[in-house]
Amino acid sequence: MPLYKPPPPRLLLNNVSCMRNAQTVLRNINVTVHDGSALVMTGANGSGKTTLLRMLAGFSRPSAGEILWDGNDITSPGVFQQYKLQLNWLSLRDAVKDKLTVLDNVQWFEVLEGRCGRAKPALELMGLGRLMNDKARMLSMGQRKRLQLARLLAIDRPIWLLDEPSVALDAEGVQLLEYIISEHRKKGGIVIVATHLPIKIEDAMSLRLPQRFPRRMTSVDMLN
Numbered sequence: 578m579p580l581y582k583p584p585p586p587r588l589l590l591n592n593v594s595c596m597r598n599a600q601t602v603l604r605n606i607n608v609t610v611h612d613g614s615a616l617v618m619t620g621a622n623g624s625g626k627t628t629l630l631r632m633l634a635g636f637s638r639p640s641a642g643e644i645l646w647d648g649n650d651i652t653s654p655g656v657f658q659q660y661k662l663q664l665n666w667l668s669l670r671d672a673v674k675d676k677l678t679v680l681d682n683v684q685w686f687e688v689l690e691g692r693c694g695r696a697k698p699a700l701e702l703m704g705l706g707r708l709m710n711d712k713a714r715m716l717s718m719g720q721r722k723r724l725q726l727a728r729l730l731a732i733d734r735p736i737w738l739l740d741e742p743s744v745a746l747d748a749e750g751v752q753l754l755e756y757i758i759s760e761h762r763k764k765g766g767i768v769i770v771a772t773h774l775p776i777k778i779e780d781a782m783s784l785r786l787p788q789r790f791p792r793r794m795t796s797v798d799m800l801n
């Protein structure tokens with residue numbers, strides 16, 4: 578009788594390490610991520626959160642170890658072309674085009690994705706409905722972040738890589754972020770977040786990256 582072989586995890590970080598300028602930024606990271614799960618990365622400034630997200634996005638390669646998607650190394654050329662279509666990337670650099678309207682800023686990405694009809698509902702959900710026809714340069718920092726989140730919804734890819742997604746959001750914005758993350762996971766989506774600020778994500782795995790250098794006394798310690 579053939580033995581049942583469970584499917585590989587959607588993502589597997591297998592002993593991933595990263596060197597930058599001859600220094601180790603990340604050492605032997607092991608994480609297993611299945612559909613519908615969330616991973617929250619925390620750690621001091623410079624501990625490597627963005628570096629790990631960038632490797633997951635395929636912008637850079639691990640110096641040792643491997644990142645597997647459905648059991649395949651994401652850096653293999655044939656695999657990477659498929660893998661990158663699974664990703665939705667949100668970073669502090671917002672890639673918002675100031676000269677375009679708020680709606681065009683979302684629809685443009687939607688069209689590139691070969692989709693239509695999601696931009697308006699996504700902007701409404703993120704509370705930007707009445708600003709849709711304004712130029713994006715009119716938006717505040719928090720509104721720009723909401724626009725980025727509307728893009729995630731309009732593009733609707735399964736793996737979300739979010740670098741500091743709650744920065745600049747007000748309390749309602751953070752609740753909306755938590756809501757869309759929860760809804761995405763219900764559909765089997767994966768969410769990987771790097772954050773310094775608390776975000777409520779149910780049953781999330783947590784990865785606290787260690788401080789890279791021995792901590793020196795700062796003026797904050799002296800004040801305390």
Ligand SMILES: Nc1ncnc2c1ncn2[C@@H]1O[C@H](COP(=O)(O)OP(=O)(O)OP(=O)(O)O)[C@@H](O)[C@H]1O
Pocket residue numbers: 597598602620621622623624625626627628629771
């Ligand atoms: N392209 C690069 N070349 C050299 N060093 C780099 C490069 N990118 C990042 N680093 C270094 O790698 C370390 C980790 O940076 P990273 O941005 O991943 O940290 P982080 O945990 O996201 O920090 P923060 O909380 O400040 O956002 C830092 O010391 C940084 O200087």
